[in-house]
Amino acid sequence: MFRLTNRYLLILASVAITLLVGLSPLTELESGPGIRFLYAMRGMxxxxxxxxxxxxxxxxxxxxxxxxxxxxxxxxxxxxxxxxxxxxxxxxxxxxxxxxxxxxxxxxxxxxxxxxxxxxxxxxxxxxxxKIVDSAGRxxxxxxxxxxxxxxxxxxxxxxxxxxxxxxxxxxxxxxxxxxxxxxxxxxxxxxxxxxxxxxxxxxxxxxxxxxxxxxxxxxxxxxxxxxxxxxxxxxxxxxxxxxxxxxxxxxxxxxxxxxxxxxxxxxxxxxxxxxxxxxxxxxxxxxxxxxxxxxxASYLRRPGPIVELAGLLAWSVVLMLAWLCLAPRMAMFATLLALGGYALGAVSAFGSAHLWLPVVLPLVIIPGVVVGLGLGAHYRRVRIRQADLERAMEHGLSRQAFERLEGVLGGMSAGRTVFAVCMCSDIEGYTTISEALSPKATRDVLNRYLEMFIPRIEASGGYVADIVGDSVMSVWLADASPSGARDGALRATLELDACMNGDKHEPGALPTRFGLHFGQVFLGEVGSDKRREIRAVGDIVNTASRVQTANKLFGTWILASEGALPEHRSDIARFAGRFVLKGKRQSLALYQLSSNPAALVCAPEFEHGLAAFVSGDFDTAVSFFERVLASRPEDGICAYYLGLSRQLVRSGAGPEWDGSVVLSSK
Structure with missing residues (x-):
């Protein structure tokens, strides 16, 4: 499908050429082959x-x-x-x-x-x-x-x-x-x-x-x-x-x-x-x-006036071009032939019954030739651009199937679009330590094996890998057509990767990975200079997803997601972690812990009581509840974080603007 500007250019080109044809001596063909055709079709x-x-x-x-x-x-x-x-x-x-x-x-x-x-x-x-001529014979x-x-x-x-x-x-x-x-x-x-x-x-x-x-x-x-x-x-x-x-x-x-x-x-x-x-x-x-x-x-032939006839030819060229803008070439050709047949029948009928002499050579031969030529040329150019886009996309890591899905949504890789999407940012834990212990080539091999496990799961769930920087991968699920489908796909891929990378079964190539998910508007398309372009997701939610992922380090968790990134009615796979003001943000964001291991999401009633006391500013009570939770579940990283923060606030106080949201200072 063409971009809107390309559509306008094709329509303008067909109109301009038709205008030149309509003002040229080619119109005299209507008095020759054109009228002969009409008489032949009508008969005596x-x-x-x-x-x-x-x-x-x-x-x-x-x-x-x-x-x-x-x-x-x-x-x-x-x-x-x-x-x-x-x-x-x-x-x-x-x-x-x-x-x-x-x-x-x-x-x-x-x-x-x-x-x-x-x-x-x-x-x-x-x-x-x-004739009266001048000295030059004119x-x-x-x-x-x-x-x-x-x-x-x-x-x-x-x-x-x-x-x-x-x-x-x-x-x-x-x-x-x-x-x-x-x-x-x-x-x-x-x-x-x-x-x-x-x-x-x-x-x-x-x-x-x-x-x-x-x-x-x-x-x-x-x-x-x-x-x-x-x-x-x-x-x-x-x-x-x-x-x-x-x-x-x-x-x-x-x-x-x-x-x-x-x-x-x-x-x-x-x-x-x-x-x-x-x-x-x-x-x-x-x-x-x-x-x-x-x-x-009263059967003498009537002809449209020159202006009316020219306007009709221009409108006809636009009608024919619309088929080439909206349909595949084969269907566009069929629609063109159908339109030409309809026009020919109408012109012959008008000639025979209404004694109306409509042009036939220009609208049935010349203008269709112009439109079909422009349409096929544009289709060939579109195929070439698509092939180039596919080659670039595959260079950037997209498979052919992912490219075709993405192209159908964006309407052209170079154009891009602002869309609603779920963004997932992932980061390998301890990647710096791994790379220090290996040679550059061995590090590349480790990373390639990791990505061979990672990328297919993203694409199988309907997502796209939009960016890879070192050990960090930014993936997106487009949500314009189906927000719930995008959320479900992102959740499914994240939980599969969590089980693969962080579960008890250590598959070959798996590396411990943290994930952060967020939902909102993002621009997805090519970004860069004329000499170098890459397919990127750009927007605030990309940065927010990265900061959500980083927050895992504070809690010792593997997956955190904002409320907007979660499917509806999925409380069984999410644990409320509280409201946080991420680094560089002004508004607080509700975060939830997710895990492929249901046991990690078990939340004792004491934790909920402690979190409620924490939000209300009763930090002594919060400390008491959090200590009781950790006595039975010492591995609860979120509870440990709140316990440490509550003890600190008992000593320093929260201040008059306290609303229960935690301000995070680290990225």
């Missing part, structure tokens, strides 16, 4: 029945005996088409063809009369852009020119409108509803939609509040021909039957334009996600019809 959809295309194509030219070039057709044919469509009840007619030049006067006049009679025809106008401005239909037609028609499809490297995916360079005039889809009945153009209502020069993303229905299409000659044939014509055209928006299924003959065609592998693109008139159909059923 059914267009509204209110829009129909009449295609000017090679098939119609052949069937009608007209030139292949559409611009050479007589406009009398268009007049017949317009009259027939208007008579059949077509609600709006659009020509995605630019009639900029005069041709046959008779045909032109007939077409103009038909436009005027219908009153619902919108003709296309073109917009060209001229573009500094641009001028947009409108190319209008022949005035004869423009004045007769209901209106004229452009239809501009901004091109990108990935093809087209949006159009202008209004074009600033064309005087913010509405585009042809919008102009046609306004001619339809109010109840048939729900999507137009949503655009009324939209700013001018606004772009809308096309929501394609499918490949070329997905929107109902009649070839020009077929439309004329249908018009020959008034009943059939009314059934086919009444109330609909009819758009006439170039739509050629033959790839080699395609002229006005654009690459889209539905462009086929055979090179057949979608015609401009079909895209115009798509835009109109989107307006009618």
């Amino acid at each position: 959809r059914t267009p509204p029945s209110d829009v129909l295309i009449v295609s000017l194509d090679s098939r119609a030219a052949s069937a009608l005996g007209l030139p292949r070039r559409i611009t050479e057709w007589s406009r009398a044919n268009h007049a017949a088409l317009v009259d027939g469509l208007a008579a059949s009840g077509a609600a709006a007619i659009g020509f995605d063809v630019l009639f900029e030049r005069a041709r046959d006067p008779v045909g032109d006049a007939a077409f103009a009369r038909a436009l005027r009679r219908a009153g619902t025809v919108v003709l296309a106008e073109a917009v060209s852009r001229q 573009e500094v401005a641009s001028i947009e020119h409108r190319t209008l239909p022949l005035s004869l037609f423009g004045e007769a028609a209901h209106g004229t409108a452009p239809f501009i499809l901004p091109k990108s490297d990935e093809g087209v995916f949006e159009y202008w509803t209004h074009l600033p360079g064309a005087g913010n005039r509405p585009s042809m889809p919008l102009a046609l939609a306004k001619l339809l009945p109010e109840d048939a153009r729900s999507g137009v209502q949503a655009l009324r509040a939209a700013p001018v020069s606004h772009r809308l993303a096309l929501n394609l229905y499918g490949p070329l021909g997905r929107i109902p299409t009649l070839s020009y000659d077929q439309a004329l044939k249908v018009l020959e039957d008034p009943l059939e014509a009314r059934r086919r055209f009444a109330g609909k928006a009819i758009i006439v334009g170039l739509s050629e299924p033959n790839q080699s003959l395609q002229a006005d065609a654009y690459r889209t996600p539905y462009s086929g592998p055979d090179g057949v693109d979608v015609s401009g008139v079909e895209l115009c019809a798509t835009a109109l159909a989107n307006l009618l059923d």
Whole structure:
């Protein structure tokens, strides 16, 4: 598990990289692979029945005996088409063809009369852009020119409108509803939609509040021909039957334009996600019809704003990173894949049902790649640090098992933590005499055999050897998770060591040892400089445990413990020794004698009476009781200590601040 600062750094790193990605050209991938993925997952959809295309194509030219070039057709044919469509009840007619030049006067006049009679025809106008460059060839401005239909037609028609499809490297995916360079005039889809009945153009209502020069993303229905299409000659044939014509055209928006299924003959065609592998693109008139159909059923694609989209990407990177901060790598990878699957399903569902175009390339490919890379890198670094910690811990005397338990509590050896713990300080009695009688190497061997018996018992009870200085060992039992468990473990280890070191059975390597136990807060972790570090327990309870251990010398005991270090309801293994103010302390501390030999803890009633008299300041009575105890139990070191102290106080007096606590002057 990472430290908190490392977690913040990883989150900040993922957010920073995501921010750079979100502001980079990589976002343009959403208009290429991203939108193609969404269309592929959604599939084709059914267009509204209110829009129909009449295609000017090679098939119609052949069937009608007209030139292949559409611009050479007589406009009398268009007049017949317009009259027939208007008579059949077509609600709006659009020509995605630019009639900029005069041709046959008779045909032109007939077409103009038909436009005027219908009153619902919108003709296309073109917009060209001229760049203005400086002397260095850099573009500094641009001028947009409108190319209008022949005035004869423009004045007769209901209106004229452009239809501009901004091109990108990935093809087209949006159009202008209004074009600033064309005087913010509405585009042809919008102009046609306004001619339809109010109840048939729900999507137009949503655009009324939209700013001018606004772009809308096309929501394609499918490949070329997905929107109902009649070839020009077929439309004329249908018009020959008034009943059939009314059934086919009444109330609909009819758009006439170039739509050629033959790839080699395609002229006005654009690459889209539905462009086929055979090179057949979608015609401009079909895209115009798509835009109109989107307006009618309000299905044009909505995209989150740039700020909202970027904020979503940043939040997504944090969500993915959390898995790598909280889980093991394998589970984090599984959680990441699960999250990606959920996002993909949500994005596809939103695209299909809510017409919401969410980013997919960045959140499903690039950002996960960044997060997984950071997560695996951090995991590798964590493994390296853990290995280094393990090596250092083993150098300091911790076994692998003890290290793993300690790491689980501390969350990193170099970090350390302030924890509640039971501290046990031990000291070999007469170690100086032993070392004086032996060579340094022999002394080391004796100490190693001693520690081989000592350390395993500490670790087996859930403790850790935090420090070894000469013959003194400082051990700790962490109590944050289970204070009672720590106290029980410390007691069990201490009594086992007491039986081993101080009992009647002298095992090989055993040396007489005194123990002192205390409970409180301690900092456990690495201490030292950059060149040398050791795992240490640091805090007041460490010093207090050492002074408790030293007090054994005064009483001739082997184990003393403060009240906080004892398990509850363990009076059968502890004898109250009194209250003492240890060297360097201000507050008194209740100490208890412990022993693996129950006989050593037998306390005569006379001792308790004598201790009560001692605390109350009646030292003469205390002397009397203590003498009686020692007459029957001369080996009672605590009683002997109180007897000597009581006799001294009989002579000197206790003073006005006496509260029964004994002040110890030695460490």
